């Protein structure tokens with residue numbers, strides 16, 4: 001075949017374009033917060049060069065090899081040159097990376113007392129002066145501490161922090177820092193909005209997608225040390241040997257990054273894959289089946305973490321099917337796991353179709369009486385609020401109410417109820433609000449964070465779980481800013497006392513640039529984004545107004561589902577007299593599940609924080625808020641405010657355009673267009689619907705809906721993702 005010159009030219013242009021395109025694709029967010037390495041500050045750069053001229057790295061197993069690999073690669077990206085890394089110490093070394101036992105006497109004594117503070121996973125980064133020479137040290141008790149220390153060190157450099165007098169002694173405050181993947185074996189993800197599951201079960205165990213390692217690396221860089229691979233609505237097949245072999249292959253990739261694998265255990269597995277005719281936790285054959293199964297699991301995965309269990313919740317099987325309790329079920333599994341140091345993480349997300357009491361009360365009622373009855377390798381996992389991952393909920397009253405049971409905080413990182421992966425919502429703001437909440441359980445200063453990290457009740461183990469927002473999308477999370485939610489979740493699991501602003505700043509610097517002209521306004525934009533979504537979806541304590549099933553968009557009118565508590569009308573209770581759910585003693589009395597100090601505040605509409613007003617009170621449309629505005633007007637104006645906040649976010653983003661690449665700018669800009677459109681949709685649909693009860697005009701200042709209520713009600717989304 002002959003090509004003309006112009007055809008050849010076209011071919012070259014095409015080839016060049018596709019190379020450029022694939023390059024821009026691989027850099028389009030794939031590197032996460034491990035990406036940006038530019039250092040613009042010359043004095044800082046010089047300091048870094050001095051410290052990293054000659055490095056002694058005391059090597060060892062695969063975790064340390066990874067740490068060394070990260071250090072070499074990271075320094076090269078930052079400094080633009082290779083550092084001299086040696087595995088024997090000498091006089092020229094400007095930096096030492098070694099566990100305690102790899103340090104010489106002099107350096108060990110320079111760190112005296114520090115090693116007791118950092119436990120198994122912590123690290124020390126310290127500049128010490130030995131014989132008049134400044135040496136930078138990264139040390140730890142265990143290998144994993146070195147890996148975490150190296151990641152931290154590189155992050156500090158990327159954020160242009162001076163290392164001159166650094167003295168950082170850090171250890172995680174929470175033991176179990178876990179991701180929960182709601183991934184199905186067919187690779188769909190329940191409530192996943194970033195593509196399909198990373199786990200390619202079909203090709204495992206032979207084919208290990210390089211992405212598994214990138215996943216592990218990203219997690220290790222923020223200290224995540226556990227991952228539950230499968231959906232809580234579990235499939236028993238993952239416990240068969242054919243799948244365990246695949247799980248083992250993933251565990252092998254994650255192990256050198258300090259990450260343990262967990263699986264969800266379907267309670268009826270002994271029947272489904274074991275051929276038994278019962279799954280009764282007190283039945284001796286069932287007990288034996290689980291014992292054998294656990295032994296088998298540990299043959300494949302010697303450091304298997306344990307089981308995450310959703311039982312007797314939303315139709316999932318559980319011990320109650322056999323007249324047994326959550327304690328019977330959890331302890332049976334815990335007994336099987338105990339010899340291998342495995343854990344049971346038993347979820348408290350329960351509400352029953354036969355229980356007519358307020359759904360918000362049911363988990364507390366069911367679980368709190370069991371406090372102290374679970375074996376010591378059982379943790380109870382509780383969602384942040386008493387309903388279900390809403391844009392805003394008061395903290396779950398179980399936090400603080402079970403002193404003898406380690407409670408794992410369950411946050412949702414995937415944005416099931418917060419606009420999927422099209423809305424920019426910075427979730428650490430939400431997490432922080434919950435963690436900072438005062439429980440009054442042992443006097444003042446008994447925050448939820450103190451319950452979770454085990455310090456309030458001296459629990460022996462502590463944990464936090466985040467329902468992952470990760471999928472096969474090139475940028476992992478669908479929305480570039482949803483990466484900040486993965487990052488921020490990890491940071492708070494490491495230290496639940498960090499502020500969301502600190503996290504936003506770190507993430508922006510590590511992901512985009514250190515230029516404060518970019519960082520400051522965008523940080524402010526991220527900070528406001530959470531309040532914006534509350535305002536345009538569910539202001540003033542409203543909740544669960546989402547359309548049902550897929551939870552995409554507004555559906556406050558839905559009232560015909562079989563279970564009452566699946567209907568939005570159950571939650572807002574709008575009628576001609578007013579709106580809101582009375583959870584005070586005159587209503588469901590859910591407030592009684594909180595400490596009396598808090599119940600008192602929540603019980604009176606005058607003292608109840610306005611952001612929870614309609615969560616706890618049913619109030620007349622003309623009820624006057626603190627600022628004198630009547631409730632109907634206030635609701636309408638809050639919805640309007642939410643829309644305006646998104647407009648403001650867009651204008652901030654537009655001004656930041658010059659600090660980042662066009663692709664980085666444009667991707668977010670296009671998503672913001674969706675967010676604005678949907679914010680208006682939420683406002684219009686909810687207000688037109690509530691207006692049918694209030695019978696009042698919209699207040700001045702509110703942009704009038706573009707369509708009528710029938711239009712909004714007619715919208716259907718049979719293929720909304722994640723369902």
Ligand code: BDP
Pocket residue numbers: 190191232233310314349388389416
């Ligand atoms: C709800 C989700 C559902 C989950 C459930 C859970 O809609 O898909 O299975 O939570 O946490 O929010 O078990």
